[in-house]
Amino acid sequence: MTLLPYLVAGWLFLIGVYGIVVSRDLIHTVGCLSVTQSSTYVLLLAVGYRDGGTAPVYADVPKDARVVDPVVQALTLTDVVVGATVTALLLALVIQLHKRHGTVDPDQLSALKG
Amino acid sequence: MTRRARFVLFLVAAAAVALLFVAAFVRLPPFGGDFHPYGDRAVRAAFAHRTANAVAAVNFDQRALDTLGEETILFSAVLGAVVLLRQIAGERRRPPRRARVSGAIRRLGVAMLPVALLTGLYVVAHGQITPGGGFQGGVVVATALHLLYVAADYGALERVRPLSLYEIGDATGEAAYVVTGVATVLAGSAFLANVLPWGTFGTLTSAGTVVVLNAAVGMEVACGVVVLLATFLDQAVEIEEPSHAPASGGTPDGSGGDAG
Numbered sequence: 001m002t003l004l005p006y007l008v009a010g011w012l013f014l015i016g017v018y019g020i021v022v023s024r025d026l027i028h029t030v031g032c033l034s035v036t037q038s039s040t041y042v043l044l045l046a047v048g049y050r051d052g053g054t055a056p057v058y059a060d061v062p063k064d065a066r067v068v069d070p071v072v073q074a075l076t077l078t079d080v081v082v083g084a085t086v087t088a089l090l091l092a093l094v095i096q097l098h099k100r101h102g103t104v105d106p107d108q109l110s111a112l113k114g
Numbered sequence: 115m116t117r118r119a120r121f122v123l124f125l126v127a128a129a130a131v132a133l134l135f136v137a138a139f140v141r142l143p144p145f146g147g148d149f150h151p152y153g154d155r156a157v158r159a160a161f162a163h164r165t166a167n168a169v170a171a172v173n174f175d176q177r178a179l180d181t182l183g184e185e186t187i188l189f190s191a192v193l194g195a196v197v198l199l200r201q202i203a204g205e206r207r208r209p210p211r212r213a214r215v216s217g218a219i220r221r222l223g224v225a226m227l228p229v230a231l232l233t234g235l236y237v238v239a240h241g242q243i244t245p246g247g248g249f250q251g252g253v254v255v256a257t258a259l260h261l262l263y264v265a266a267d268y269g270a271l272e273r274v275r276p277l278s279l280y281e282i283g284d285a286t287g288e289a290a291y292v293v294t295g296v297a298t299v300l301a302g303s304a305f306l307a308n309v310l311p312w313g314t315f316g317t318l319t320s321a322g323t324v325v326v327l328n329a330a331v332g333m334e335v336a337c338g339v340v341v342l343l344a345t346f347l348d349q350a351v352e353i354e355e356p357s358h359a360p361a362s363g364g365t366p367d368g369s370g371g372d373a374g
Contacts, residue, residue: 002145003136010135014128021124022117048153051146056157056168058315059243063161069153070160070168077173078184081249085191088342092198095349107117 005046012039026094026104030087037083041076048072164312165321166243173247174327178306182291185331189288192338199345201353210351213267223265230258238332242321248328252335259340268351277344280337287334294326 016036023029048069054061056070098104143149160171173181201207234254241247263271295306303309310322319325 003139005145006139006142007136010132010139013135014132017128018124021120046145047142048150049146050148050150050153055245056153056160057243057245058161058166058168067153067157067168069150069156070172071152071156073169074172074177077169077249078180081184082187085188088346089191089194089198092195092345096198 005049006043009039009043009046012036012042024105024107026097026106027091029106030090030094033090034083034087037079040079044072044076044079161315163308163322163324164315165324166315167241167245167247169245170241170247170324170328171321174241174324174331175308175321178295178323178327181327181331182295182306185288185291185334188338189284189334192284192342195342196345199349205353207352210268212269215265215267220265223261227258227261227265230261231255234258234336238328239318241328241332242324243318248331248333249335252332253339255332255336256339256343260343263347268347271347275340275344277341280340280344283337284334284341287330287332287337290330290333291327294323294330298323 013036016032016034016039019032019035020029023032045068048071050066050068053066053068056067056073058065061067094104097109101109103109156172156176157168159176160166160168163171163175165171165175234251234256236251237244237246237254238248238251241251259275260271262274298307298309299305301309306323306327308322308324310326312322313320
């Protein structure tokens, strides 16, 4: 079934958003956001896959070797880097929230505080 | 909105998104197929600039300007985390307790540290010919240093890690990328165009500016990750929260001490 890899990406996206929606803990929310983002890795790599293709690195394969799409692999690398930094920044925000409000439950964070 | 209403709203929206996904997926080129026009062009362009690693060619040659943006996101995120996680009023800093580590872990950690460090530098330096490059190698270098935290304790890590030097290294890596771009302009070409001699395909000196940009990114990522981990470890190990819970409000000190 050739649709399966794409469906896996879609499923990962939705299950990640589900986690964000029902989350009772902001650390858990950030983790769910990472799951959501990992769906984009799966989608990109699925789009770039070529049957029987090897990695697009020609150091030890002949120049006419069948390779997968290097463009989406480069995009995935960008995606991973941006995802990791955004996760770090969000976790830093959660630590600050916990210091100010004493809770990381999003439902209890209703008051504004300077 | 109640939790239940929110969940129902999610179910409706998720069903709609799932339908749209499937409708879009069936129109995509078939999985594993042969139609990759951009990939084929990118591989040809990589060959033209003698870059064996086509992914590195895309990142540091064909899309070098985008990678500058990506690197800047990393730089800003590290900066943001450092600013967010500073010591706030009421917090005290205490020296970290000495941790007890078993002898086997200590010996293994000390033995693996140089190996991990060398592997990281190798991955950065060979980014143009093997899978790897500045981002991946930089992370390996940064985590190698943290073997000391596992194998010894936080004090040992702090002694080998003059944080201000790593902050300077982070900024230098970012600046080196921009300076390389400016240098290519001064050489009479476009910003971040590959102007250096391309060298021999598949050797360490191939690929022109890809080598330089890889090194710049490797330096920034290694230093940035060290600074980032240091700010988080600081929170966990050194900074002590004030004794009263800030959200419970009212009682300024002591009386509301609910066993923090």
